[in-house]
Amino acid sequence: MSVTTRAEARTEPNQEQEIRTTKPTTSDKVVGGVSHVVLVIWSIVVILPLLWTVLSSFKTTAEIFKSPFGLPANWNFDNYVKAWVGNNFGPMFLNTVIVVGCALILVMLLGAMCAYVLARFSIPGSRIIYYLMLAGLTFPVFLAIVPLFFILQGMQLLNTLPGLIITYVAFALPFTVFFLFSFFKSLPYEIQEAAYVDGAGEWRTFFQVMLPMARPGLAAVAIMNFLGLWNQFLLPIALNTSQPNYVLSQGMAAFASAAGYQVDFGALFAAAMITIVPVLIVYILFQRQLQGSVSQGTSK
Template sequence: MTAVSTPGTRGQTRGGDRGQVQRRRRDGRGGDRAVGASSQVVLAVWAVVVIAPLLWTVMSSFKTTQEIFASPFALPTELRFENYVNAWTLAGIGSYFVNSVVVVAGSLVLTMALGAMSAYVLARFPFPGRGVVRTLIVAGLTFPIFLAVVPLFFILQQAGLLNTLPGLVAAYTAYAYPFTVFFLTSFFEELPKEISEAASIDGASEWRTFFQVMLPMARPGLSAVAILNFVGLWNQFLLPVVLNTDQDDYVLTQGMASFASQAGYSVDFGALFAGAVTTIVPVLVVYLVFQRRLQGSVVAGSIK
């Protein structure tokens, strides 16, 4: 016998389907809320883990050594700005800071210029051996830096650049070059080829097309790579320790280590924390500035 559905049965079926759909939506919203809440908890914990040591360092930079040992987590009784003066002058942090700015700025400019041009060629121009070159660049990313310091030492020694700031700039550039090319190559490949073709039709040369058309379009990628390179080069310690043993040319990482080790048990911890804050602040400032430019470039590109 064939079952015949009545109008009431059809209504009950439709009502049951609607109920199931609503229950699924409620379950989905509940799962989204649970994921969002757990994500916020994890982010809050991570923010505390990152921000708490930074705040403690800043707070300790205004204390004396006795106050730090007596009550490490208490607020300073008064703001001792002389710790920063002592760190900048007596400990030599000022000269080390200038050396770091010169080395990092020079190497960053060279790295971004050479890396952007190399990435553009690899992304836009087919030539024999392009795959081999890209493979070698990726291999450069996997090569441990401590295995390269000995060859770099002898290369700079033969070139007369050992224990000099230009030699350190060259070493920093070679260190950051593979990552820059690898990152920007993928970015240039995603840019529309029609724009470069239109520029060539209008009579623009390859150099003009690159510098005036394609490079401004790659500003978000350049900003991101600049942030990562700056942080990595500013905090670099192994390369300057091996390749720059002249104390007059020390960078900040070397100067902080030398200041902490030479004083022994009589180290001025207030000045030491002040030097640490001096080392951290430029990284935060550069990151915030470039982050705003990165966000502005992305928004402008999406609107266009």
């Protein structure tokens, strides 16, 4: 009995200490309140323009100017039909999906392989290669437009979708390597050594062991690359002047500028929604992959 009472006496202070440490202080409440207020304001800033764009995409131009914040009188998809068929957004959407999809697959594959080798192996010149990748992040893309133009022209890839894909891969590769380098660096070496002991080679270790462990990092950088490539405007406008190969960002600019002062704002908002919706869908699909951590992945 005495041993039990001593144990209880020792555990009670620890329980009280845990309760005291978990009890929020006044400063914690202030920080939490300010954080919630900032998040609410930020949500309003993001949601309200998107909601206004959705409502305006179902209105006519006259209705937008007459009642810009009201509900549409008729909920129809005429504006979407005009944008998709009348302004040739269907082929441009397909071109964008092909260019961004192929570029994203290539940049994720090449970036993950490059970051893995630079982070996990000691090879001559690895630090120089890594710093050159970092230098690529600091180089303004508009300074490379003229050299890229002549390079693609010499390769017979100017104004073509493959040329745009290669350019997108080169544009997104430095950031991908930089982001995944520290991620692969933090993975435990014990699991890699265990794969070697089980007889796995380098390729099998990378694709079946290390790459699944890096899934949260891959999902995060994939979302960032997708957003950057989908909304890219400068590179296609300079390197892809052939109208049959236009992407959505070029189509939006051409649609707004060609109409002059007689813009069909309802169709323009519908075109904007056509451009925005795929980004939202991809983010919703990938956000599930962002949950979890490296420790959870290794425990499985």
